[in-house]
Amino acid sequence: MREVAVIGIGMTKFGELWTKSLRDIFVEAALKAVDDANVDHIDAMYVGSMTPGLFVGQEHIGALMADYLGIAPIPALRVESACASGGFALRQAFIDVASGMNDIVLAGGVEKMTDGADVTYALSTAADQEYECYHGITFPGLYAMIANLYFQRYGATRRHLAMVAVKNHKNGSLNPNAQFQSEITIDDVLNATMVADPITVMDSSPVSDGAACVIVTTIDIAKKLGKPMIKIIGSGAATDTIALHQRKDILSLDAVRVAGERAYKMAGIKPSDINFAEVHDCFTIAELCIMEELGFCDRGKAYQLVEKGETALEGKIPINPSGGLKSKGHPVGATGIAQVVEVVEQLRGTAGKRQVKNAKIGLTQNMGGSGASSVVHIFKSE
């Protein structure tokens, strides 16, 4: 395998971008990445997107985006793994470069969610349509079930979930690309509209438009272009049962744990070597479960880490310095790539007010459905 480096990053602001189309936002992010990398061509492209067909009636977006980016006839295709589509697009680009198939590959992610489709229905297609959705369950509902069991087993409360949202909004307030750039209080979360008990609208990531792109290449080309050397040292992916009720343990996100283990093994490091992480906090409870699966703390202890402030920007293991999905926004297909954009900014030392001190090794964790698929990447600055 050849070593792989990230040499270009770009993203749109996340939010309700009513004046811009699906293709507009993708090309905007892609051009930023191309300019940042200073490359004169792209060999291949992977576009992560969950369901442009349901959101805006457009499939076949690999070809669409290559066309509008002016790089046809390169091979380009859409990658789909629900909310983990972006992370899997990067993994395909990584495999392309590592294998020697292509030298300069663009991995992007995009979702246009505010054009009027029934978002609750569109997102629910990532769950088991016949044995979960048929009975009226929603995504907040699935995570609410995880939360209720977590409370009972470990003694956490709604207040701890609120702390996650408050911390992510604080980080997001320092991120000019975030959908919500305002701080919130614990009471704001506790008093917010209930979506599925005990999950409120303030425990939930928002409905967003947005796109993000990164360009990966070989170490030799990265050196020639004179870019800061940010290597991808680990990549891992895994799947689990599609239906939450089929899992051996409702509180075990096995796909996250296994993807993490595979990425750590490839990188030759342990969880304690990670300086900071961007994780998939689609709902506040998810951030707690993911921290445990990635080995940042013991099972049932994540909420205590949050309570002590250890996951804040200046804590022992900063989680979601970007503001996470909760505050930065969650255009589902774009999320996995936006996480990479943040990690690269941090490792380059260009994250401004959000800069994590002594950031050398960062991790991204992207997840689909109620944990049925997950992908983990580890990055190192050299």
Added chain:
Amino acid sequence: MPSPRYTREMPQRYRLEANKCKKCGKIFFPPRLICSNCKSREFEKIKLSEEGKIVTYTTIRVAPDQFNTQVPYNVAIIELKDGVRLMAQVVDCKPEDMGIGKPVKLVFRKVQEEGAAGIICYGYKAILG
């Protein structure tokens, strides 16, 4: 929901039909073609138990369009006496009556309607007790 997609699932939704691996005994609901445990492809048809307990639950207050008229409604993951888990609405009770570990029974009910003139969709729901 197109009619064939609905009628295909009737054996599961109306009669709780599952299949049991002849080699290792693992029960699958809905039935599968290959056992995820031992990879055997030999199964026998069985009917699930109608009694179980709540593993975890929630109350849905913001619903997809076709469930809008039902909010708030309870949904639970239920473990049946034969060890199989499924998801179902828990009806005829208030949100505050719900609890982890509470015993439930499966009953036959209307689940949703397909638009104004489409088919009426039935299936299992749970009641406490």
